[in-house]
Amino acid sequence: MSSIPVTPLSTATHAMGERPLRADAQRNREAILAAAEAEFQAYGADACIDGIAERAGVGVGTVYRNYATKDELMRAIMKAHVEPMLAAARASLEDADAGAAFLTFLHQIASESCSFKALADTLAGAGLDIDSAKQEMVGELMGLVREMFARGQAAGTLRRDVTAEDVSALMQGLSHTVNVCEDDRQVARCVDLICDALRTPQAARPA
Amino acid sequence: MSSIPVTPLSTATHAMGERPLRADAQRNREAILAAAEAEFQAYGADACIDGIAERAGVGVGTVYRNYATKDELMRAIMKAHVEPMLAAARASLEDADAGAAFLTFLHQIASESCSFKALADTLAGAGLDIDSAKQEMVGELMGLVREMFARGQAAGTLRRDVTAEDVSALMQGLSHTVNVCEDDRQVARCVDLICDALRTPQAARPA
DNA sequence: TACTATACGGAACGGAGGTTCCGCTTGTCA
DNA sequence: TGACAAGCGGAACCTCCGTTCCGTATAGTA
Numbered sequence: 001m002s003s004i005p006v007t008p009l010s011t012a013t014h015a016m017g018e019r020p021l022r023a024d025a026q027r028n029r030e031a032i033l034a035a036a037e038a039e040f041q042a043y044g045a046d047a048c049i050d051g052i053a054e055r056a057g058v059g060v061g062t063v064y065r066n067y068a069t070k071d072e073l074m075r076a077i078m079k080a081h082v083e084p085m086l087a088a089a090r091a092s093l094e095d096a097d098a099g100a101a102f103l104t105f106l107h108q109i110a111s112e113s114c115s116f117k118a119l120a121d122t123l124a125g126a127g128l129d130i131d132s133a134k135q136e137m138v139g140e141l142m143g144l145v146r147e148m149f150a151r152g153q154a155a156g157t158l159r160r161d162v163t164a165e166d167v168s169a170l171m172q173g174l175s176h177t178v179n180v181c182e183d184d185r186q187v188a189r190c191v192d193l194i195c196d197a198l199r200t201p202q203a204a205r206p207a
Numbered sequence: 208m209s210s211i212p213v214t215p216l217s218t219a220t221h222a223m224g225e226r227p228l229r230a231d232a233q234r235n236r237e238a239i240l241a242a243a244e245a246e247f248q249a250y251g252a253d254a255c256i257d258g259i260a261e262r263a264g265v266g267v268g269t270v271y272r273n274y275a276t277k278d279e280l281m282r283a284i285m286k287a288h289v290e291p292m293l294a295a296a297r298a299s300l301e302d303a304d305a306g307a308a309f310l311t312f313l314h315q316i317a318s319e320s321c322s323f324k325a326l327a328d329t330l331a332g333a334g335l336d337i338d339s340a341k342q343e344m345v346g347e348l349m350g351l352v353r354e355m356f357a358r359g360q361a362a363g364t365l366r367r368d369v370t371a372e373d374v375s376a377l378m379q380g381l382s383h384t385v386n387v388c389e390d391d392r393q394v395a396r397c398v399d400l401i402c403d404a405l406r407t408p409q410a411a412r413p414a
Numbered sequence: 415t416a417c418t419a420t421a422c423g424g425a426a427c428g429g430a431g432g433t434t435c436c437g438c439t440t441g442t443c444a
Numbered sequence: 445t446g447a448c449a450a451g452c453g454g455a456a457c458c459t460c461c462g463t464t465c466c467g468t469a470t471a472g473t474a
Contacts, residue, residue: 022441025451048431059453060433070432124383162400169384169397176331176383177376189373190380197404201411229471232421255461266423267463277462 004084031056044117082137089144099157102148103195114184124175157203211291238263251324296351306364309355310402321391331382364410
């Protein structure tokens, strides 16, 4: 399962015209970002600000000076993880083998969720009340999934009696599975099973 | 999808030797049970004691006089829902068509989870830190699932390259799906898809 | 009807976690 | 090196929820 490289989080400190951050502030900002990344990776949406601050070696006030809310911080980091997934999805829409491309993408997204719990949490909560920015990211991803799935159906690889909503529901369930399984290989097997379910009998992989 | 009848919650008030409850206390106890059932059904594990007390028309103190903790209350109600599932599972172990029996059971458990969110929450959280009593209930259910699955494999209906752990992981994901989908029929379709994935090619249902 | 054990309501408590505030520190620049 | 804006830490605050406590009400009984 190939994993998608995450673009490094931007540490740019000021747009043109704005004054540059003081050197210590700049160091702290980077430490906070790194700490938040680690905490969200480990605890998903349950990561707490105190933990992030402690890991970064700063006070909570310093965290809030850089990011107005916990949500804003999480979103900044989520974006760095979702953006490459979107790019991968768009690329996969060009793939000649539409069905295979879709199934590969399912594996990628699961793999990425395994190594970054906050992504799994966000995907799993897509139907619940998550903030609008995350809703938007997930919405765009799901839109691409819908397109990919339709292409796979047209190509005859994916079942026509399954709707994009079904796939979305299964993906949300899968995201929860990620948070429950301690073994990533088991998650991969579950994804395999769901892929099997989505293939047409003609396209079924040999047993 | 046939649903399993839930045994009415016991309203027995005192074992022999103990003094009977006062009439008003007895009425309240019943009101609390009914209110808790409704709240857990609607909100799952997120139901809060204040809401239950308000719905029952009593103060929170009265709730706690009957059930020492929220967990104890939830467990009392969960038990009434899980017990018939266990009975159904045991019965299905006698079924001549082992594979079909297992798949039917999957549908039953999903259907029950749809109409009682607390069950979905408990199943979905089986791998997380839920209290020991719930762990026990889920454990017993999963034990039976394991048996049923093995029987279906032996009968040639269910794939041999899938483990009981895989099934358990998928079921936990499915439980989350229940909490995210507003449409129960969509949940049923997802269960169908997973059932398809679990069948051997020979046993595959006609498209 | 009067007495009392039983039961009640709901204010108050406690802990968790997000957020704010403000007195103190420090990097920067002249 | 002195002045000061920028930045810092972390105590305090707020809200939410489960839980406890105690003064008050009342069902049951003589």
